[in-house]
Amino acid sequence: MARSFSATCGPDGLVHHLAELRSAVPSASGGVVFVSGQLAQRASSVAELIRSAWRGVPACVVPAAGVLSERGEIEGDTGASGVLWAGGRVTPFAVPERAEDPGRLLREALARTAGGRAATAILFARPGAFAPGMLEGLGAGAPGACLFGAGTASGAAIGVTSQGELLEGAVAGLAITGLAPPLVDASPAARLLSAFHPVEEVSGGIVLRAGGRSALDLLSAATATLGEQASAQPLVLAALAEPQRAPETGAAGPRDDAAGESGAAGSAGSADSAASVRYVLRPIRGIDPSRRGLLLGDEARPGVRIAFAVRDAAAGRAGLEGTARQVSRNALGSAPRFALYLSCAGRGQGLYGAPDVEARILRQRFADLPIAGMHSSFEIAPWAPGEVRLALYTGVLALFRAPS
Structure with a gap:
């Protein structure tokens, strides 16, 4: 059993919605509440409200740029959305601010809360205290765990334990055991402008050459394809993919290891290969004429493949439709219970020019399934078993279900 809510409201209205959910799910085992606007600025007070209204139920309160549910999206206003569910064991965790080795502490927290069992870990990171390197080797803390999450709007997420303790830190979240791992997929709101090329020369985070050409020449060639159809100020990004693996030979003949890669953080065909290529988006921080x-930063290492992409509403819409369709297909034979959807704040009405575009896509696919989510500063998207990557302009969908 699970129930969701979303509303434009202040603290008094939030108390009412929290009480309604608690009454609807009397045997609740965990919950998440996303808050925006003034509620996000008062996350500690919201955590106190949750501790009182959901007494004994572990939960997490997450400051967001906007919130959403299956009913719609709330942007540019004070509001809240959340989901409360029954089933599984939920354990909040947090990594302290200014920790000496936050990556190690995060791995240890996951290992401690997962207890060696199959687990799901939902991570919410404060942008100012988070570095992508914290995600490296994260699966070692909980082998086989399902990992995903997002960046908060500004302040830290706060965990509320079943004993009423509040946990706050650079990264906070929930570890869930005893519940089937969710089906998680992601897609970016971007359209590739070029093929992928191996990075050949880097100096201090500056990519100098790739694919036998200067990086700036590659960018100029890619953006030339935008032509007069481009918007006044198109947002051009770098797309980074793993180094190309050597082809393997088997009974069926040569095979490119890139083939069959799912679009966890993003995928698209490129001119240098008909295979699907998995990539993450990164901002172009500057140009060295x-x-x-x-x-581009430290992630653009020699051997990594680079392409260029533009933020694109049609690609975002099609990507989410494809993600929702694939997740729904993979859920056949089970009973969906609820979903979380974490969407970049760079999507939403600012991208599509209309409200509730993504909420409508989810509702069309999943009808009245309880859904709660947020507009995030960045996304923590699945990459490989036990691995995640920081993603931008991406939507991450997690469908929790029970065997039927």
Whole structure:
């Protein structure tokens, strides 16, 4: 059993909705509440309300740029959405601010809360205290765990334990055991403008050469394809993919290891390969005209493949429709219970030019399934078993279900 809510409201209205959910799910085992606007600025007070209204139920309160449910999306206003469910064992966790080795502490927290069992970990990270390196080797803390999450709007997420303790830190979230791992998939709101090319030369985070050409020349060639159809200020991004693996030979002949990769953080066909290529989006932070280079940061290492993409509403809509369709197909034979949807704040009405576009897509696919979610500062998207990557302009959908 699960119930969701969303509303434009202040603290008094939130108390009412929390009480309604608690009455509807009397044997609740866990919950998540996303808050925006003034409620996000008062996350500690919201956590106190949850501790009182959901006494004994572990939960997490998450400051967001906006909130959403199957009913619609709330942007640019004070509001809340949430879901309360029964089933499984839920354990909040948090990594302290200014920790000496936050990545290690996060792995230890997951190992402690998962207890060696199959687990799901939902991570909410505060942007100012989070580094992508914290995600490296995260699966080692809980082998086989299902991991996903998002970046908060600004403040820290707060866990509420069943004993009423409040846990706050650079990363906070929930570990869930005893419940079937959710089906998780993700898609970016971006359209590729070029093929992928291996990075050949890097200096101090500046990509100088890739695919036998200067990085700036590659960017210029890619953006030239935008032509007069481009918007006044198109947002052009770098798309980074893993190094190309050597082809394997088997009974069926040569095979490209890129083939069959799911679009966890993003996928698209490219001119250099008909296979689907998995990639993450990164901002172009600057240009070095004298060396014809692009400042992308430490992730753009030699061997990594680079392409260029533009933020695109049609691609975002089609990507979410495909993700929802695939997740729904994979859920056949089980009973969906509820879903979480974490969507970049760079999507929403600012991208589509209309409200509730993504909420409508989810409702069309899943009808009245309880859904709660947020508009996030970044996304923590599935990449491989036990691995996640920081993603941008991406929507992450997690469908929790029970065997039927």
